[in-house]
Amino acid sequence: MARIGNAKQLAEYRKQVKASKPESRKAIAVCAGTGCKAFGSFELFEAFREALARHELDRQWDLRATGCHGFCERGPLVLFFPDGMLYQRVKSSDVDEIVQTTLKQGKVVDRLLYTDPQSGDAYIKERDIPFYKHQRRLVLEQNGQIDPCSIDDYIALGGYSALAKALAMGPHRVLDEVERAHLRGRGGAGFPAGRKWKTCRGTESDKRYIICNADEGDPGAFMDRSVLEGNPHSVLEGMIIGAFAIGADEGWVYVRQEYPLAIERLELALEAARAKGLLGEDILGSGFAFDVHINRGGGAFVCGEESALIASLEGRRGVPRRRPPYPAVAGLHGKPTNINNVETWANVPLIVGKGADWFRSIGTEGSKGTKIFSLVGKVNNTGLVEVPMGMPLRQIVEDIGGGIPGGKRFKAVQTGGPSGGCLPADKLDVAVDFDSLTAEGSMMGSGGMIVMDEDTCMVDVARYFVGFLKFESCGNCTSCRDGLERMHELLTDITEGRGTDETIALLEDLAATVKATSLCALGTTAVNPVQSTLKYFRDEYEAHVRDKRCPARVCKALISYTIDNDACTGCTLCAKRCPQDAISGQKKGPHTIDQDKCIKCGICRDVCTYDAVRVE
Amino acid sequence: MSAPPVDIGRVDRVLARHPAGVQGELINVLHDLQAELRYLPRQALERAASHLGVPEAHLFGVATFYEGFHLEPRGEHICTVCMGTACHVRGAPRLVEQAERDLGIRAGQTTPDMRLTLETVNCVGACALGPLVIFDGKYHGNMTPDRLGRLIGKLAKKGSE
Amino acid sequence: MERRFKINDIDVKARAGEHLLDVARRYGFEIPSLCHHEALPPIGACRICLVEVAWGGRRELCTSCNFEVIEGMQVTTDTPAVQHHRAMNLELLLARAPGSARLRELAAQYGVRRTRFGPPATSPLPNCILCELCVRACEQLGNHALTMVGRGDKKRIGLAFNSPSEQCTGCASCASVCPTECIPVKDTAAGRTIWGQTHPLVLCKVCGAPVMTERQRAKAIAKKGLPEEYYDFCESCKQSTASKRFASIVW
Incomplete structure (x- = not known):
């Protein structure tokens, strides 16, 4: 694999690659994201490979394993090019039929199409499916198209042309373009990237670093993982452009070790880029030198905070320090360091390639471009969605997410990860952008979006997040370390029926101090789930403390399981599965639960096929 | 049940892949040692500390800070x-x-x-x-x-x- | 470079890069704190030295120990918000260290006479408030015997591998810098017992008072290159011996 010496050679090379893989060529793209892999897409890929060879179709059909297509709920996904047909929940055993019917006869296998559970409509093309139709995929556009292990696939679709353009523009025009695009950091705080870059560039130093923050620690979020797994070169290209603009010669990707596939694909991307002369010495003959290292995170949520991340990169405990000085002035090893997260970096080639004006045309006044969310929880279409900034929350949950499963009632949606707030139904029309979400007591965060239905107890949810954060607190500040531990105790008291009105009052008082006096954003935002649920779901707290009742029937101490004699057929299944032998009854006779023995594990309710187990 | 003895040769082979005296390598070193040994036994950590030139106390503080590191043997x-x-x-x-x-x-x-x-x-x-x-x-x-x-x-x- | 700003409406001056708490104390302002020592790098752990700072249209409640002074800022050391949050953080700490007289006294000044919280779930060292002064002192002295272990609500002070450390010289600086006096240290004829080991002591050749531990002496000799005899006497005997010698020369 020869080095590409300059921009002209890059264009020529692209032509060659395209000639060998014309867009009109037929291709089968099997999603190899973590979700689909877990559903067996690797085996599926192998089955396709074997079948194509057996039927001698491998010359007519390209087969590729791609990154996450986003529609994880329906995995494994298989996309057909060039016409964009999508099959969902495909199993290895379906491959023969697909070959016979679709590949050979050009007909559709109807049962593999996505069918809307509500309307019953079946969709052939991916782009027509409601889940995709309302999205605007810019960063994720190539995820389902390219093989993330192939730099040629990326180059064929225009990859690294933005880098060539940036090198021709010179660092200062790149800085201006990124600033003018008003790209705000996608990692949480939404700080304008252009301003940060300029500060870093403007700080006198013999050495500067850039860092890609891929320590995506938010539970319920996998945006960055999917971008790294599905299109690692887009992130890398963004970093190289950024390094050129800022004047850095060394970069780091700090990636969660829980993401082995992302690390593997990133390593491949780095090697391929080096071999092509797109990374390393004299990039595209420009004289600019830059290289990237990978550092695996140790498993600490707080390292998503930039000063903690730097501490971790320096081989220390990931404890945040007071800013200023900001890393852009004094960061890694005391040198000016620019940190952006994966999604932010992946936006850079788009901005440089298509221009700031194009980017500014998408989104709202204060928030430009798109944002990726991982839409999870009690929603029909779990997956990864990318929408223009400013889309109403309702459209994301209802149109893209397809509403709540099982005909249940929507209760809340939490945006912004563990430190985000829970917004109730009457806030569903809020525009999803940095400022609107903050104004409602939640936040954009890095893009976790968790939907909750009537069966979710908001006190339990608040307790869950506080429990997570007290565990993830670095432990430096009294307010965060002890404050969160005490808040967790108070929330436990409430969920276990020991709470009073004073418990709620103390909880609120304590939350105010944790928010006001903690050093880093982990502490100051940790109380959002508590404060927002107290604001919007206070009646649930009060039901717990005053009536000793959990309205969602989640909190174990406040519920009991009983068997409805009219519905029970005496099948004995529950009695067999009960781990405590708490259920007694004759075969074909009514069963009863011994309340003293019952540990409320809920297995009886899970296994009962007659819906005879009641929770009160 | 006491922990099995640690093969120091294996530890040293892992350490040799990382430059000596570079504290920034610490977390990568811990990951690689754990991948090799399934957990981080004391002898391995002591050698890692001396290889990287950091005090043992510092290394222990780091290893216990991150959730991904296991200082006790793990099950099969x-x-x-x-x-x-x-x-x-x-x-x-x-x-x-x-x-x-x-x-x-x-x-x-x-x-x-x-x-x-x-x-x-x-x-x-x-x-x-x-x-x-x-x-x-x-x-x-x-x-x-x-x-x-x-x-x-x-x-x-x-x-x- | 000089920085000029106001604390409680009084003009003050500081060097650029200085921390607010040090400056405030130099001017005689009283700001309580538990995790600060002027010879050690600040970490902002106890969250007691809170003040309100206003500059450039911003207003922030922050800890003064790790706040680098800003030209033209206005600092208020005792607003109702400062008092309120100080009191809450003191109440949280009081649950960790009910045995500390200094903490009880400070808390009482803010109206906190009892804490509504029970003992914390993880606290192997009673009355420790996790201020890290001991760890920082140990590091600063180049001993590196102590470290923070774990994180979050499980964070604690400890030794590498939770076992007695060869690095520990028994100097007891950790104990002397501890604001809640929670580190047990005991001098007996056998030596000084601290952190799970007993260090033999060097006794003064004149009065028999403990001078330092043998490990401390060995380390000092290696570091400073002075003869062993230099460490044979306690400070007061050293002084009186020196003055006697001085007298014999003069007269």
């Missing part, structure tokens, strides 16, 4: 219950309770016969599969307490054979 099998938010609202706490009940240990502990370690993880980003259990690296999606009980039961049977 690892059962990890995802505790991410999506898994939580879909019932992950009940899975942990089930496993704890069946195995007679708490999350984070290993069975006395060293056969299985029960762990929790704060989200692996496979939220569509939730609630999720990872058994020796294999993802088991849409898990129920009943199914998990049977999965663990199978392992126990194998153990008594």
